Amino acid sequence: MRRIAIFTDDPGWHGRQLTQAFAEHGYRAEYVSLAECRLTPAPGQLPLWIPGFEHALPEAAFVRGVPGGSLEEVVLYLDVLHALKLLGIPVYNDGRAIERSVDKGMTSFLLQRAGLPTPPTWVLRDPEEARRIAENELRNGHLLISKPLFGSQGEGIRRIEKMTDLFWLTSSRGVYYLQRFVHAAGEGYHDHRVFVINGRAVAAMRRRGKSWLNNVAQGAECEWIEASAELAELAVRATLALDMDYAGVDIMLDRDGRYTVIEVNSVPAWKGLESVCDVNIAALLAEDLLGRYLGLGCVQPPAIEIR
Template sequence: MARIAIMTDETGWHTRQLQAALRARGASGRCVDLADCHIDTAQAWHGLVIPGFGRDLPDAALVRGIAGGSFEQVTKRLGVLHALRELGVPVYNDARAIERSVDKSMTSLLLHAADIPTPPTWATESLAQARRIAMREGAAGHALVLKPLFGSQGKGLQLVGDVEGVHHPVPELDEAYGSLAYLQRFVPATIDPGFDWRVLVVGARAVTAMRRVSEGWIHNVAQGARCEPAELTPALAALAEGAAAALEMDYAGVDMIPCAGGGIQVLEVNGVAAWQGLQRVTSFNIARAIVDDLLDRKLAAARAGGVAGAGRRA
C-alpha cells in the first residue's frame, strides 16, 4: 500500500476528498503539518522526521497547504519539501513550483519569458518609483492593481492609478505589503457583471473550468464571487497548460480574464489551488483526478527509475 503524506496546515473538505480518493486506489493518506516536521540527523539515515511515518519516509507527498510564519519557519518548511524531493520522494507540487507561484513577481516573470499573455507587471521596493509608475500608467488611462506579493483569496487588493477618471496614488507600503509594491495593470470587465476563469490543470492537461462572476472587480470566490460552469475551450486549455508548464507544476489553478478585442490574459497561477467551488460545477471527482495523476504518473515514474522512497525503511 502506497503511503502518502498530505502536507497541510488545516484539515477539512479538501483533505477528506484526497483521503477518500487515495483509499479508493488502495493507498493511504495521512495529514501532516510541515510545521511539525523537523530535521534530526541522529534519528534516521535521511535526517528527516515526518510525524506518523516513524523512521520511514512517505512514498509520496501531496502539498495541500503550508502555514505562514517567520522567514526562518517558512524556509524550514520548504526545506523539508526540497529534502524529500532530493531523497527520491515524489512531491506534488514540489517546493520549487510552489515558490514560483507563491511569489507573484516570479510568476509574472516566468509567464512573460514563456510568451504567455499576462498584464504588464511591476515589482519594486521603492515607494517613489511605484508612485511614478502609477502616475505614468494613470496618465495613459490605466488603473493598476496593488497586490500583496504573497497574498491569496483576493485579500489586500487595491486599485491605484486612474480609477474612473480619478487618480489614486500608491499608499504607504506597510507591513501588509511587505514594504514592496507588486503592481499589475488592471483589465477592465468586458461585460457586466464581470468575470474571470479558473482552469484546473492536472498532469500537464487542462481538465475543467469555471467562470467566477462578481458584481465587483475582484472575482475570488472567497470575496463573494459565484461559480458558474464554463466550457473548456481549446484556447482556454492551451493557455492554462502553457502557464502551468512555464512554472513546471504538476497541478495548477490558472486564473485568466477576457480582454477587449477577444483576447485572454493569465492573471495568476496557483500552486496549492483549492477546488471546492470548482467541484460544484464539475461532473467528475477532482480529488480522484489529482490522486490518479500522482499515483499513475509521478509515483510510477519515480518507482520505474528506482528512486521512489529509496531506502524508505532502511
C-alpha cells in the same frame, strides 16, 4: 497499508476528498503540517522528522497548503519539500513549483518569459518609484492593482483608480507589486479558472465577482464553461512555464477579446469548480500522482493536451 502525507494546516473538505481518493487505491493519507516537520541530519536516523512518519518516510507527499510566516520559517518549509524530493519521495507540487508560484513577482516574470499574455507588472522596493509608476499609469488611463507579493484568495489586494488612492499605496514587507488592471469583456466582473493536471485542462468555470475581485472566497459565483482550445492551451502553457504537476490558472478575456493570464495557483481549491461540473478533481489528482510517480498505471482523463 501504504501511506501518503498530505501537507496542510486545514484539511477540511479538500482533505477529505483527497483521503477518499487515495484510499480507493489502497493508500492511507495522513495530514501533516509543515510547521511541525524538521530536518534531522545525523547518523543513525532519518534525515527528516515528519509527525506520523517517524520510522519510515511516506511513499509520496501531496502539498495542499504551505503555512505563512517569516522568511526563515518559509525557507524551512520549502527545505522539507526539497529534502523529500532529494530523498526520492515524490512531492506533488514540489518545492520548486511552490516557490515559483507563491511569489507573484516570479510568476509574472516566468509567464512573460514564456511569451504568454499577462498584464504589465512592476515589482520593486523604492516607494517613490512605485508612486511614479502608479501616477504614470493613471495619467494614461489605466487602473492598477496593488497586491502582496505572497497571498491568496484575494486578501490584501487594492485597486488604484485615482490619484487620491495613492495615499493607500502600501508595500508588502517593503516590496511593491503593481499590475495593470484588466477590464473584463462584456458586463460586470468575471474571469475564468481552468484546472490543469499533468499538462491537461480537465475542467473550467467562469467566476462572476460581486466586485472587481473574482475569487470564490470573496463571494464570486461559479458557472461551468466548456473551455475553448485557446483557453485550455493558455492554461496548460502557463502551468508548463512554472513546471507544475497541477494548477488552477486564472485567465481573463479583456475588452479587446484577448485572453490574459492573471495568476497561476499551485495549491488551488476546487470545491467551487466541482459545484458546477461533474469532474471528480480529487480522484484525478490521486490517479495522476500514483500513476506517474508510483507506477500505479492509472488512466488519464480525456482532455486537451499541449506539448
